[in-house]
Every structure is written in structure tokens, then in C-alpha cells.
Amino acid sequence: MTVKKNVHIIDLYTAFTSIVDHAPGKGSDLSKQFKRKLSPCCESLDSNGYCGQQGESSLELLYTVCDKSDKFFYWDDMHPTYAGWEAIMKQLEKPLKEFVDQD
Template identity: 40%
Template sequence: METVVEELASVVPDLQDLGVGKVLVNTVPPFGCSPWLTRQFNYTACDDRGNAGPDRHNAALRDRLGVGAGGDDDDGGVMLLDVNSIITDLVAPNKEGSALATRFTELLRPCCEATDGDRGYCGLDGGYSLCDRPGEYFFWDTEHPTQAGWRAVMQLLQGPIMAFLGISNLEHF
């Protein structure tokens, strides 16, 4: 983990030396909230042990990049996108969690699920089941969010990204 954090942190000044004025770096997601690890709890809770590694990685990355609680560094050239907290707020919401979580009927269960447990995978001929309404599921398979899941994540990231980049609207894109 230390090597990955050091490599990520070392690339940022290299990009800035090449003329990139604003660099976005994202955290790793809460692996313990992926269906791969929530299956053991019948898709009702995240696995705290599965989230321990991402939590350590993300804390080390935040420290190494020198970003504050708001996600920006002192000179405004680096923003850490806290994908981890956003996904956690969506799939394991507390009382102050995201209102966007209410659009999903299934937060931790995958839409596409192997019928043979750990031996199968989503897409295996005859070995998986699909939900009827993917837009109501946050996760597509054991690891990846659905389009609706990513849309919710990006709705929460869009404002901070635009503010960091100094973009007032998206009409020009």
C-alpha cells in the first residue's frame, strides 16, 4: 500500500511540471461495501474488515498529498475526490447520509448475480440471474456500480469538481 500511495503522490508534481494546473486524484472505494463482501451478511451490512485497507490507503494518500478535510491542498492544485465517503453515504447511509440513497431499493445486493456463488460470475452462460430494474440497484455485479450508481456518485462529485476547476456551468462542454 505504501508503494502505491508514494507512486500516486509522485505523479502529481510530474503532471504539474508538464503544465497540468489542476489534478484530481480519487480515493479507493469501500471494498467492504461491495456485494462480494456483503454477501456474507445477506447483503444487509458492509464488512468493516474489508473497509480497513481502503481506509488506511485513503488516509495515507490524504496525508501524502497534503490535502485538508475539504479535499484541496494549500495551493489549490490538487483535489482528492473522496469516492469512498460518497459511496459509503449512498450504500450504508446513516441519519445524515445522502438523500440520493433513497432512489435505490437495493444498496448492497448486485443486480447481476452468479447462481453458483463464489464459483460463478455475472455473465457466465446460464449461471447468473438479472434483476428487473437495474436503476434501483446501486451495484451491477460483485464489484461495479450500475449506471444509476455512478450517476448518483457523480451527482455528488459534480459540484465540488466544478468549483475546484472554476467551471460555473457545463454549457460549454
């Protein structure tokens, strides 16, 4: 008789560093898909600003957005893009399925 586990610790640190801790063109296939691993797709025009910030008019955008977010790992200074999360989840899929599918 096997004992079912109630908690599974996910190693996000390793999943993230396996992608961003390589020079451009180096690393796994998941890592190589990102041309910009540490630079955000959405950047403020002001060093003290943030992605999505608007000026006095809602039409005055104080940020820029990249053309190809799928080539960037990060959306802003801390959040991965959809492509970034997809790459992370590809690494975590097998251990999560094994945990959920315990008999």
C-alpha cells in the first residue's frame, strides 16, 4: 500500500534559472526560443515609472511594448510573458502530473 502525498513542492527557482541563466543561443531548446531573457517586453520611459503607466491624458503612454512578446521571457520587471510561463510549465508538467495521478 502506498501513501498518498498531500503536498508537492514545486521548484520554480530551477525552472526559471534553466531558462534565463544562459547566454543568448545557449541552453535548452526552451531557453533558446527567447532572444531577450532578462529584458522586459514592456518598459517604462521613466526609470521610476512602470509598465502601463499613463500621463495626464489616458492617451499619453509612458511605456513601450515590444513587437514580439514571444521572444521575451519577461513581460515587465517581474512577470513572465505567456511564452515565458509556457516554457516554465513545460518543465513542471511531468512532476505535477505524477503528483496528481498518484494511485
